[in-house]
Each structure stands twice: as structure tokens, then as C-alpha cells.
Amino acid sequence: MALTGSRGSAPPPSREAEPMTKTELATEASLTVVDWIDERAQLSQGLRWMMFRKVPKGINWAYTLGSATMIAFLNQAVTGVFLAMYYRPSVTGGAYASIRYINDDVPLGQFVHGMHKWGASVMIVLIFLHMGRVFFFGAYKYPRELTWIIGVVLLILTLVMGFTGYLLPFDQRSYWATIVGVNINNTAPFIGPYLGDFLRAGPEFGATTLSRFYAIHMMLVPGLMAALIGLHLYLVAKLGISAPPWLKAQEPEVAIEKVEV
Amino acid sequence: MTSQVSKKLQMAPEPTDKSSKYTLDRGMPGAFEGETVTRRRFMTGVVHGAGGMAAAAFGLPALGFAIGPIFQRQPWSWQIIGHPDDFVETVFSTKVITMVEGIGDAGKTIAYVRKRDPAIDTEPHDKYNNYIALWNRCMHLGCPVRYVEAAERFICPCHGGIYNFRGEVAGGPPVRPLDRFYTYAPPPGERGHGYVYIGPPYAVNSELKRFSPRDPAEPLDGIGQYVYPPRFDTPTLPSLKDLPLPPAVPGVGS
Numbered sequence: 001m002a003l004t005g006s007r008g009s010a011p012p013p014s015r016e017a018e019p020m021t022k023t024e025l026a027t028e029a030s031l032t033v034v035d036w037i038d039e040r041a042q043l044s045q046g047l048r049w050m051m052f053r054k055v056p057k058g059i060n061w062a063y064t065l066g067s068a069t070m071i072a073f074l075n076q077a078v079t080g081v082f083l084a085m086y087y088r089p090s091v092t093g094g095a096y097a098s099i100r101y102i103n104d105d106v107p108l109g110q111f112v113h114g115m116h117k118w119g120a121s122v123m124i125v126l127i128f129l130h131m132g133r134v135f136f137f138g139a140y141k142y143p144r145e146l147t148w149i150i151g152v153v154l155l156i157l158t159l160v161m162g163f164t165g166y167l168l169p170f171d172q173r174s175y176w177a178t179i180v181g182v183n184i185n186n187t188a189p190f191i192g193p194y195l196g197d198f199l200r201a202g203p204e205f206g207a208t209t210l211s212r213f214y215a216i217h218m219m220l221v222p223g224l225m226a227a228l229i230g231l232h233l234y235l236v237a238k239l240g241i242s243a244p245p246w247l248k249a250q251e252p253e254v255a256i257e258k259v260e261v
Numbered sequence: 262m263t264s265q266v267s268k269k270l271q272m273a274p275e276p277t278d279k280s281s282k283y284t285l286d287r288g289m290p291g292a293f294e295g296e297t298v299t300r301r302r303f304m305t306g307v308v309h310g311a312g313g314m315a316a317a318a319f320g321l322p323a324l325g326f327a328i329g330p331i332f333q334r335q336p337w338s339w340q341i342i343g344h345p346d347d348f349v350e351t352v353f354s355t356k357v358i359t360m361v362e363g364i365g366d367a368g369k370t371i372a373y374v375r376k377r378d379p380a381i382d383t384e385p386h387d388k389y390n391n392y393i394a395l396w397n398r399c400m401h402l403g404c405p406v407r408y409v410e411a412a413e414r415f416i417c418p419c420h421g422g423i424y425n426f427r428g429e430v431a432g433g434p435p436v437r438p439l440d441r442f443y444t445y446a447p448p449p450g451e452r453g454h455g456y457v458y459i460g461p462p463y464a465v466n467s468e469l470k471r472f473s474p475r476d477p478a479e480p481l482d483g484i485g486q487y488v489y490p491p492r493f494d495t496p497t498l499p500s501l502k503d504l505p506l507p508p509a510v511p512g513v514g515s
Contacts, residue, residue: 091364175367180402180419186476189488194331196476201330203474203492207364208330 049237056243062137063241065130070229072123076161077226079116080218087168089214091207095170120162127155139242147235150228157225164217170210178213179205334494335474337461339504342374345446345457348392350378353408356394358442358459371397372442372459373408373415381427384469389460389498394442395428396462400435403477415439429467436480438465443498453504460498 020028038044086102086109088094102109131151134140140148167178182205186196201208276288284292284299292299298306342356353373361368372394377386382393395415399406404419414431415424423432428439443460447453464472466481472491475481479489 091367093365176404176419180404183402183477186489187478190490193476193479193489193492197331197492198328202333203335203476204360205367206361207368 050233053237053240055241056247058244058247059241060244062133065126065133066236069123069126069130070233072119072126073225073229075115075119076123077222079112079119080222082112083116084218087214089168089211091170091210095168095210099169099171120165123158124162127158131155137242137245141242144235144239144242147232147239150232150235154225154228154232157221157228160221161217161225164213164221167210167213168217175205178209332493338499339445339458339460339501341453341456341505341507342372342394342444342459343457344455348374348376348457350376353395355408356459371405373397374444374457374459389443389445390441391446392444392457393427394444394459395424396440396442398440398477400430400437400439400477401433406439427469428465429469436478436485437467437482438469440464440474445501445504447501447504452502453506456504456507458504 083102086098086106088098090098099113102113104110106112134148134151163178163181166181167174182196182199185199186192188195197203199209199212200206201212276286278286281287282297284296285294289299340358342358343354348354353375356372356374357369358372359368360370374392374394377391377393379386382390384390397405397407397415399417399419399422401417401420401422404417404422406415406417406422406424408414409416413426415428417423417433417435421433422430422435424435424439425431428441430436430438440462442462445458445460447456447458462474464475464479464481466472466486472481472486473495475489475491479485481489
């Protein structure tokens with residue numbers, strides 16, 4: 001009701017006499033609150049623009065991969081925030097001990113940690129499937145090039161998340177994987193050695209390397225990603241969804257006629 | 262005077278010279294005598310400048326904070342690894358040494374140390390390589406190599422890098438020989454005589470020529486040394502004057 005724009009309308013006079021049921025009262029109360037907010041913020045307009053878009057004929061389940069990736073990102077964000085409540089980025093045993101504590105002692109800790117750990121892989125897989133869908137459907141072409149470019153930046157940032165997150169449990173595997181990963185960064189000509197020093201916070205894996213990775217993993221990159229996902233979604237809504245490539249193009253007149261009828 | 266100003270504000274003067282630097286000549290509404298930048302434009306500039314300065318005030322220190330370690334110097338010191346009698350030419354001794362203080366096992370690494378054998382160690386001899394100390398860090402991507410006695414080879418578990426007795430690449434993906442450490446055994450009469458000290462690491466190219474410390478995966482032959490430049494501030498060899506001595510054992514000697 002609120003989204004269709006009937007705000008503050010009085011109940012019909014015929015029902016004035018009989019008392020409202022509890023359900024009706026509750027509905028009316030919540031509508032009043034929603035209407036009060038919408039009268040000031042006018043969010044329903046933007047929501048309608050975002051949610052009730054025209055989509056081309058013939059779209060299928062492959063078109064949901066982008067939304068699925070976003071849900072995976074939200075899963076990572078929410079589980080990550082709660083993992084941060086217990087995690088300690090301490091090199092001298094604190095990090096590994098806090099992961100052990102999360103897995104062994106915190107209620108649902110192993111589940112939330114597992115959601116974060118496996119969700120990371122799921123997100124990478126979904127991103128590549130989504131990218132493949134966009135590529136093979138030709139959906140990156142004009143006017144959607146900017147959406148594609150932002151998507152590629154998001155892919156790189158997701159890989160950065162995977163790389164920085166891998167160190168955090170601070171067991172043997174994550175330590176040596178990070179050593180190898182940083183040294184792969186070192187192989188970039190000219191800037192490589194400085195990139196490695198930046199990542200490690202010095203020439204050797206040191207006291208602040210773990211906290212640096214933690215800060216990049218939980219603050220720097222997620223903020224960037226959230227902003228870019230917003231821009232990505234705005235462009236998707238603004239430019240509309242491309243039709244599947246096997247759909248025959250209609251004559252413009254025919255299409256317009258159909259819309260008007 | 263006041264009436265003159267208000268008169269000028271009300272009616273824009275006729276543009277006399279479009280290319281003039283004075284707003285009055287260009288016929289700007291509200292122009293003043295001798296004014297070259299309109300007040301609107303000046304205000305825009307001030308707001309942008311103030312916003313930029315405010316952003317730079319926290320942005321630049323934060324950036325310096327993040328990239329500062331690139332310019333930092335790694336502190337190095339001499340560490341005792343044993344007595345001269347502990348080392349022989351034919352067998353490597355495994356020595357755990359501390360690379361970064363205060364972070365426990367993550368800051369420790371291993372040096373394989375043996376006495377210099379003039380028959381096989383043909384690189385130039387000086388007082389810093391009487392004992393050959395090889396770093397166990399693989400030059401492919403930094404995994405820890407181990408010495409396999411039967412094969413007389415260093416073997417890396419990650420991607421199969423192999424090095425010979427001198428630390429030269431014998432096979433696999435490594436791009437240069439194993440890094441080495443400076444070692445020093447003070448002669449009689451000098452401070453620390455009777456101990457073998459291990460100092461900072463250095464990189465070597467395939468001819469075992471010394472280079473400042475580099476990360477793994479950075480070749481030093483041919484153009485490699487230019488493609489992978491050294492750190493801005495490489496550590497200098499610590500002084501030999503104040504070598505650390507082991508803590509005195511209670512009840513022994515003075």
C-alpha cells in the first residue's frame with residue numbers, strides 16, 4: 001500500500017462504525033509509520049524505480065548470478081562483522097588462539113566461521129559465473145561498458161579480500177601461503193619490491209603484517225566494495241538488462257505499439 | 262561613493278574588450294574597478310581549496326602511515342651461533358636465528374652453516390665468509406627449503422626447487438642461488454673471540470656476487486638487478502666493535 005503512494009488516507013466511512021480488528025489495527029499502525037517516513041524521505045520513489053523495472057523477454061536463471069554474488073558479499077559482511085567480535089590480530093599466538101576459541105567454544109562459532117570461510121569460495125565461483133554470463137551474452141557492450149569495468153574492479157577487490165583473509169587464521173598454511181603470495185607480488189617489474197614491502201610493512205614478515213592485512217581485509221576493501229557495488233547496481237537499474245542474444249530483435253515500431261497497448 | 266557602487270551593481274557595463282583581464286571590461290554584472298576574478302569564481306575557488314586542504318590534512322598523513330615501511334631501515338645485529346669447533350666443511354649445522362624481534366616463531370628463520378671449504382667455495386674469500394651460512398628461504402617464492410643429507414641437495418617442498426651444496430640452483434623454478442648471511446669469527450685478542458657470529462643476509466647472483474638483500478623471485482643476473490631495484494634504505498653491516506657476548510654463567514670464570 002505504502003509503495004503505491006496512498007499515504008495518510010482515512011478508512012472508508014462505511015467501516016467507521018464497527019471496531020477494527022487487531023490485525024487491521026496493526027496494519028494501519030505500521031502503514032502510518034511507513035507513510036510518515038516516506039513523506040519525509042521519499043524513498044518509495046527510488047525503491048519503485050529500482051525494484052519494478054521492465055526486463056526483456058527470455059531472461060532466465062543465469063540472470064540471477066549477479067544478485068547471488070551480492071548475497072554472497074552480504075553473507076561475508078555479516079559473518080565477518082561477528083567474527084571480528086572474537087578475533088584478535090596478534091602475531092604471538094593470539095590470532096590462532098582466538099580462531100581456536102571461535103571454533104571450539106563460541107556458540108555457533110564454527111558455523112559462522114564456516115559460513116565466512118566457505119562463503120568466500122562461493123563468492124569467487126559466483127563472480128566468475130556471473131562474469132561468464134555477461135561475457136557470453138554480450139551484455140558488456142554499449143552502453144554497459146562502465147558496468148563491466150566496475151565489475152572487473154570488484155573482481156580484483158574480491159581477490160584482494162581472499163588474499164588478505166587467508167592470513168588471518170595464522171596457522172602454518174596461512175603463514176606460508178601469505179609468504180608465497182607476497183613474493184608473487186614481488187615479481188612485478190620495478191614496483192614489485194616496493195609492493196611487497198608495503199604489504200608486509202617492511203622487508204620481513206613483521207609484527208604489524210597481520211594487523212595490516214586485517215585492516216585491509218575488514219575496513220579498507222569492504223568499504224570500497226560496498227560503494228562500487230552500489231554504483232554497479234545503479235548502472236544496472238539505469239541502463240536496464242540486456243536481452244539474451246538468441247532473442248530476435250523486434251522492429252522498434254512493433255515494440256512501442258505493444259507497450260502502448 | 263556608495264551610490265556609485267550600487268549603480269555599477271545594478272547595471273552591467275557594456276563589454277568593451279572581451280579578452281581583457283578586468284571583469285569590468287568584459288561586461289560582468291556587478292564588476293568592480295580593477296577586479297580580475299569575479300566574486301562568484303573566487304568563492305568557488307576558496308571552497309574547493311578549503312575542502313582539498315581539509316581532505317589532504319588527514320589523507321596525506323594516512324598515506325604516509327601506510328607506505329612508510331617502504332622507506333624504513335631494517336635493524337640488524339650480530340648473533341652468536343656457536344663456537345668455531347662446532348662447524349665442519351662437509352656437514353651443515355642447522356641454526357635458528359631471529360630475523361624480527363618480539364613476534365615469536367613468526368620472526369625466526371633457519372640458517373644452514375658450514376665451514377668454508379676452499380676446494381669448492383671458489384667465490385672471493387674475505388673475513389665475512391669463513392663460514393658459509395645459507396638462508397633456508399627458497400628463491401622461487403620463499404618457502405622453507407631443507408637440506409637432504411643423502412642427496413647433498415637443498416629441496417623446497419612447495420614447487421620443487423633444488424640447490425646444491427653451495428646453494429646454487431640445481432633444478433626447478435628458483436631464479437637465483439640461496440641467500441647467504443655474513444658470518445664473522447673474531448681473531449684472537451678481538452672482542453668475541455671464540456664465537457662465530459651471524460650477521461645480516463645478502464643476496465647473490467648465479468656467480469655468487471654479493472647484492473643487497475632482495476626478496477625471493479627477483480633474479481639478479483642480466484637485467485634482473487635493474488628490473489628489481491633494491492630497497493631505498495638497505496641495512497649496513499653492523500659494527501664489529503660491540504659484538505654481543507653471551508650472558509655470564511654464574512659460578513664459571515669471573
